[in-house]
Amino acid sequence: MINSILIVDDSQVARSLIRRIITVVGFDDVEIKEAANGQEALDVLKDFECDLVFTDLNMPVMGGRELLNKLKADHETCDAYVIVVSSIGTESLSSELMAEGATAIFGKPVSMPEICQYLSEFKTGEDVLW
Numbered sequence: 001m002i003n004s005i006l007i008v009d010d011s012q013v014a015r016s017l018i019r020r021i022i023t024v025v026g027f028d029d030v031e032i033k034e035a036a037n038g039q040e041a042l043d044v045l046k047d048f049e050c051d052l053v054f055t056d057l058n059m060p061v062m063g064g065r066e067l068l069n070k071l072k073a074d075h076e077t078c079d080a081y082v083i084v085v086s087s088i089g090t091e092s093l094s095s096e097l098m099a100e101g102a103t104a105i106f107g108k109p110v111s112m113p114e115i116c117q118y119l120s121e122f123k124t125g126e127d128v129l130w
Contacts, residue, residue: 001051002027002030002051002052002081002122003029003030003031003051004030004031004032004033004048004049004050004051004052005022005027005030005031005032005033005050005051005052005053005054006032006033006034006035006041006044006045006048006050006052006053006054007019007032007033007034007035007053007054008034008035008036008037008038008040008041008053008054008055008056008059008064008067009036009054009055009056009059009085010036010037010056010058010059010060011056014056014085014108014110015034017110017112018054018085018110018115019032019034021110021112021115021116021119022119024112024116025116025119025120027119031048033048033050036059037059037060037061037062037063038055038059038061038062038063038064038066038067038070039061039062040061041053041055041062041067042062042067042070045071045076045077049076050077050080051080051081052080052081052082052083052122053067053071053080053081053082053083054083054085055067055068055082055083055084055085056084056085056086056108057084057086057088058086058087058088064084064086065097065100068082068084068097068100068101068102069100069101071101072100072101078101081103081104081122082101082102082103083102083103083104083105083106083118084097084102084104084105084106085105085106085107085108085110085115086105086106086107086108087107087108104118106118
């Protein structure tokens with residue numbers, strides 16, 4: 001069950017698009033927070049229990065890969081689903097990120113229908129670990 005979502009991207013436009021996708025899917029009752037980089041995300045997570053994190057990879061201060069590794073290493077955040085949304089889309093990087101604990105990886109520009117379908121599976125409780 002998804003009750004809270006954190007969107008991490010240095011682009012306000014990208015954060016707004018992910019927020020819109022979340023709304024379209026019907027997550028009307030979830031609490032959504034935003035952060036502009038990985039360090040801001042960790043600061044937000046000090047007071048915000050999060051079920052799902054969307055993160056970009058390339059951000060100033062702290063990138064998404066470092067954030068992913070810190071989330072998975074912390075017993076309080078290790079169970080959060082982490083979806084990477086990035087313009088860097090090599091197959092080897094995707095495999096590495098999945099091995100490090102990413103739940104899914106989507107390319108930029110964001111495919112609204114693809115992410116909507118994926119998030120819909122969270123709402124129905126289907127197995128979303130591709």
